[in-house]
Amino acid sequence: MKRNAFFQLVHKENGTYLKSYPAVDGGEPLKAEDVLSYLNAKKWNDVPAEQIKDFVERAAKHKNAETQISGKSAIPENEYAVITVDPNRMYAKLRLYPNSSLGSRLTVDDILKLLEQHDIHHGLIKKNIEVMHKMRLYCTDVLVAKATKPIHGHDAVITYHFNIDKTSKPAVKEDGSVDFHKLDMIESVAEGQLLATLEPADFGTPGIDVVGNEIKPRTVAVKALKHGKNIHLSEDSLSMYSDVSGNVTCVDETVFVSDCYEVPADVGPSTGDIEYEGSVSVKGNVLTGYTVRATGDIYVSGAVEGATLIAGGKIVLNRGIQGKGTGKMEAKGDIISNFIESSNVNAGGKIIADALMHSNVIAQDMIAINGKRGLIAGGSVRSTKKIEAKVLGSAMGTQTELEVGVDPNCVERYHEIEREMEELSEERDKILQTVEVLKKRFKAVGSLDLEKLEKLKTGKARMDEIDEVMDTLTEEYDELGQVLENSNGKGKIVVYDIAYSGVKLTIANVTNYLHSEVHHSTFVREGADIRVKGV
Numbered sequence: 248m249k250r251n252a253f254f255q256l257v258h259k260e261n262g263t264y265l266k267s268y269p270a271v272d273g274g275e276p277l278k279a280e281d282v283l284s285y286l287n288a289k290k291w292n293d294v295p296a297e298q299i300k301d302f303v304e305r306a307a308k309h310k311n312a313e314t315q316i317s318g319k320s321a322i323p324e325n326e327y328a329v330i331t332v333d334p335n336r337m338y339a340k341l342r343l344y345p346n347s348s349l350g351s352r353l354t355v356d357d358i359l360k361l362l363e364q365h366d367i368h369h370g371l372i373k374k375n376i377e378v379m380h381k382m383r384l385y386c387t388d389v390l391v392a393k394a395t396k397p398i399h400g401h402d403a404v405i406t407y408h409f410n411i412d413k414t415s416k417p418a419v420k421e422d423g424s425v426d427f428h429k430l431d432m433i434e435s436v437a438e439g440q441l442l443a444t445l446e447p448a449d450f451g452t453p454g455i456d457v458v459g460n461e462i463k464p465r466t467v468a469v470k471a472l473k474h475g476k477n478i479h480l481s482e483d484s485l486s487m488y489s490d491v492s493g494n495v496t497c498v499d500e501t502v503f504v505s506d507c508y509e510v511p512a513d514v515g516p517s518t519g520d521i522e523y524e525g526s527v528s529v530k531g532n533v534l535t536g537y538t539v540r541a542t543g544d545i546y547v548s549g550a551v552e553g554a555t556l557i558a559g560g561k562i563v564l565n566r567g568i569q570g571k572g573t574g575k576m577e578a579k580g581d582i583i584s585n586f587i588e589s590s591n592v593n594a595g596g597k598i599i600a601d602a603l604m605h606s607n608v609i610a611q612d613m614i615a616i617n618g619k620r621g622l623i624a625g626g627s628v629r630s631t632k633k634i635e636a637k638v639l640g641s642a643m644g645t646q647t648e649l650e651v652g653v654d655p656n657c658v659e660r661y662h663e664i665e666r667e668m669e670e671l672s673e674e675r676d677k678i679l680q681t682v683e684v685l686k687k688r689f690k691a692v693g694s695l696d697l698e699k700l701e702k703l704k705t706g707k708a709r710m711d712e713i714d715e716v717m718d719t720l721t722e723e724y725d726e727l728g729q730v731l732e733n734s735n736g737k738g739k740i741v742v743y744d745i746a747y748s749g750v751k752l753t754i755a756n757v758t759n760y761l762h763s764e765v766h767h768s769t770f771v772r773e774g775a776d777i778r779v780k781g782v
Contacts, residue, residue, distance in 0.1 A: 252277040252306065253385035254285075256347035262318040265299075267306035274387075279303045281386050285344050289324060291316060323349035328358060330365050331388070336456035339367045339392035341376070345385050355380050358391075366458045367392050392457040400449030403470035407443045409434050411497040436495040442502055443487040445472050475503040475542065476524060494526060496543050496560040498579050503559070505543050513549070514539055526560065535571065544580070551576075561596070570606070581612075593656075603628060603636075609655040617743060623647060629655035634740045640747035640761075651738025652755030652772060661727045664720050671720075675713045682706045740770040743782060752777060 252270040254277060256263060267277055282299050286292075294316045305312040324347040332339045339362070346352050353361075358376055362368070370393040379389045436442070451464030472480055477491045489495065493506035505525025513531035514521055521527055526543035535553035539545055544560040553573035556562050561580040568574050570590030576582055581596035588604045598610040601618030605625035608614065613633040616623050621637025628634060629650040640647040650658075685703045689695050695703065738754055746765045751758065754772040769780045 248272060248382060249274045250382065250384060251275045251387045253345060254282055254306070255345045256321070256324055256350075257313070258320060258323065258347060258349045262315050263321040264313050264315050265302055267302070267309075267312045269306075269310050277303050277306045277386070285327070286316075288327070288329075321347070323347050323351075325350045326353040328353060328361055330362065330367070330391075332365070332367065332457060336458050336460065337394040337396075338390055339365075339457045340388040341379065341391040342388050343379060343383075343385050345383070353380070362391065369455050369457055369459045370394055394456040394462065395454045397454035397462045397464040398452040399464045400451030400467050402468040403448040404446040405443055405470055405472065405500065406446070407497060407502075408441050409436065409495050409497075434495050436489045436493060436504055438489060438492045440489045441486060442474075442478065442489055442495060442504070443472055445470065445485045445487075447485070470500070473501040475501065477504040477506070478502060494544070496526070496580070498542075498559050503543050507543075508541075514554070535573070545578075562594075567600070582610075585618075598630075609659070611654070611656070621743065623649070629658070630738065631655065632738055634738075636742060637744040638747075639740075639742050639745070640750040642747055644747070644749040646749070646751075648751040648753070649740055650753040651740055652753075653738075657727055661724065664724045664727070668717060668720050668724070671713050671717055675710055678706045678710055678713075682710070738772075741782060742766075742768055742770075 248271070250271040251274040253268050255266050255268065257266045265282070270276055279296070279300050282303065283296060286294055286299075298314060298316070302312060302314040305314075326346040327344040329342045329344070330339060331342070341358065341362075343353075355373075355377055358380065359371070359373075362371065372391055372393060375389050376391055378384070379387075448467045448469045450467060453464060454462035456462055472484060472487045474480075474487055477489065477493070478487060479490055480487055487502060489504045491504060491506050493504055495502060495504050497503075503525065507526040507528050508521070508523045510518060510521060510527065510529040510531070513534055514529055514537050515532075515534035518537075520538040520540070521529075522538075522540045524542050526545070527539055527541040528546040528548075529539065530548050532549035533539055533547055533551045533554040533556065538555040538557070539547075540557045542559040545556050545558040545562045547556075547564045547566075550566045551564055551568040551570075551574065553571040555575045556577070558578040558580070560578065562576055562578040562582045562584075564584040567584045567586035567588070568576065568590050569588050572589050574590035576590065576592045578593075579595040582592060582594040582598045584600045586602040586604070587600050587606050587608065588602075590606045592598065592606060592608045594610045594612070596610070597612040598608060598614045600616055602620045602622045603614075603616050603624075603626075604622065606628075607626055608628045610630045612631065613635070614628060614630045616636040623634075623636045623639050624641045625645045625647055627648045627650070631654050632651065634649050634651055639649065682703060685695065685699055685706075688699070689703075740752055740754070742765065744766065746761055746768065748761050748763050750761045752761065752770055753759075754770065754777055757772050757775060757777055759770075759777040765779060767782050769782055770777055771780060772778070
């Protein structure tokens with residue numbers, strides 16, 4: 248059996264010696280650190296390190312090397328045990344050192360009591376202790392206790408039995424134009440249809456470390472089936488069913504079923520603003536100044552003017568939006584429109600259109616402007632992932648800005664906080680000036696009338712309020728700054744035909760202006776530069 252080399256204190260008439268014993272069957276050689284550690288523990292502090300080093304070197308060459316460490320007799324030393332426990336208390340190891348030639352050995356029970364004194368009482372491996380004792384495995388770390396590892400569970404899993412990623416890419420006709428009559432975007436649902444099932448979280452089984460403490464399994468995500476109206480759950484809350492026939496959408500793991508509110512003509516003076524818990528279908532136009540707000544999807548067959556559309560799902564415009572600078576669309580899902588002009592648009596998913604002109608556009612997913620015209624000209628167009636179009640900018644040098652690679656909403660909020668902090672700082676400075684004037688007046692006169700006292704009191708209270716808000720904004724500002732700084736720069740901009748001179752491209756905070764026309768190219772970030780590659 249393999250056994251490491253070891254040493255022993257030997258008592259002789261003329262003093263105390265160290266004696267070595269060789270390794271057996273490929274065991275490890277004697278180490279100076281091991282000898283010095285033992286001597287230090289036994290208060291033999293006067294033995295030179297060079298002497299021990301020489302002893303260990305001779306032990307490697309000779310079967311039984313010796314060195315005298317004292318000319319005096321010494322107290323016999325019993326077998327000595329060193330116990331180590333890893334920081335996580337997952338295991339305990341025992342290292343034995345031999346008794347001196349006049350000392351006594353430990354028994355197995357002695358070792359077990361020693362482990363108990365170190366509070367090690369779970370997962371003991373008694374067989375290892377017995378073998379170690381019997382075979383005199385000295386200068387060897389032997390596993391003597393092992394924790395019971397926890398059994399990790401798993402997160403709750405929701406399975407949706409409908410297409411939560413319904414295609415939002417319209418069909419393209421043979422002539423290259425987009426057929427917005429064939430969007431295939433509505434996910435139909437029948438009364439009584441199974442919508443989703445839940446596999447509950449498995450919390451796992453705790454383990455026990457070597458000192459008897461509980462080891463908790465990994466934290467798991469607990470989920471529940473969430474839904475809006477027209478839906479019910481089974482008695483065990485593990486299955487979800489539709490109560491009506493209509494269309495189904497899923498937003499942030501919440502399922503909505505609606506039989507869709509239909510507006511037969513224009514949204515305008517005859518209807519007022521529309522707000523609906525579900526989806527809305529407008530057969531006519533949405534006129535300037537009116538709002539359509541839906542928790543589900545919004546579909547408009549006609550044109551949208553300077554109106555506001557806000558959807559918890561998708562927005563689909565068969566014709567498009569001519570926003571006149573006041574038009575606004577916000578959707579948590581995709582936005583599909585024949586054209587978008589002079590509008591502010593924000594999509595939680597993709598934006599797909601035939602033309603995008605003079606608008607401020609944000610998409611969490613990609614922006615695809617590649618219908619018959621495929622034009623992006625004017626305004627600011629930002630996407631987290633990708634922007635693609637046939638034409639960027641114009642021969643007239645229309646100011647056009649495109650940005651990818653960072654979360655546009657993070658950038659928007661970052662600059663919004665900058666503006667808020669600047670306004671609050673200016674307000675605080677003005678209040679401070681007033682407060683200081685009132686303080687000086689009080690100090691000079693010794694009193695203030697009730698109106699000025701109240702002004703002083705409210706001024707101080709408002710400054711405290713501003714300081715508290717500034718602390719919160721500063722913390723959020725720093726966090727957003729870190730997010731933007733660490734952006735991975737994987738976004739890209741693709742132009743299938745031509746990008747005109749003057750277009751501004753930004754990919755993950757790296758900006759480049761086109762100084763000449765570029766054809767059939769993909770723009771990506773490499774290091775601190777924007778590179779041009781083929782489509």
